[in-house]
Amino acid sequence: MPKIKTSKKKFPKGWDIVEPTLEEFDIKMREAENDSHEGKRKTESTWPIFRIHHQRSRYIYELFYKNKEISRDLYDFCLNEGYADKNLIAKWKKAGFERLCCLKCIQDPNHKCICRVPRxxxxxxxxxxxxxxxxxxCASGD
Structure with a gap:
């Protein structure tokens, strides 16, 4: 008989602070995934997913680095469980990438994405x- 998978994750202290907001982001993400793609360009249909992913990662980043409202344990838990993108957050900590929207915009070193050009x-x-x-x-600065 196959094993039944049960979730026995122990949530770190302070999880009750972030849980409601992360659940809201999860609901928004499901709505964006199930949204109709008719009449949109192929790439345009994924834009809401990128935005929600960015907002969720930014939420965790600001709680830990800017506001210092959550512990290191909770921050690491959120990164390990996929609630925030650790690679995107790593770029936000570097100068010039504070407002980076996604990693796709900087992956190709020979191509400069239009959103990375200062206004x-x-x-x-x-x-x-x-x-x-x-x-x-999302270029840093004006």
Whole structure:
């Protein structure tokens, strides 16, 4: 007989602080995944998923690094369980990447994503919209 998988995770102290918000993000993510993709470009259908993933990671990042409201144990638990993207957070800690929207925008060193170009270097009438994630400009600074 196969083993029945049961979740015996022990949640760290302070989990009750982040749990309601993470559940809201989970509901939003399910809605975005089940949303109709008719009339949208292929890449455009994944933009809401990227945004929610970014918001959830930013929430955990700000609670730990900026506001210091959660413990290291809870932060590590959130990273290990996939509630936040540890690679994206690692980039946010580096200068020039504080507002990075997703890792796709910096993966290819020969290609500079339009959302990573500072607004000063663009025409005033130019509309910024990243093809891969739909970001409207995440370059640090103006």
């Amino acid at each position: 000063v270097d663009l025409d005033k009438d130019q509309i910024i919209e990243c093809v891969s994630c739909g970001c409207k400009g």
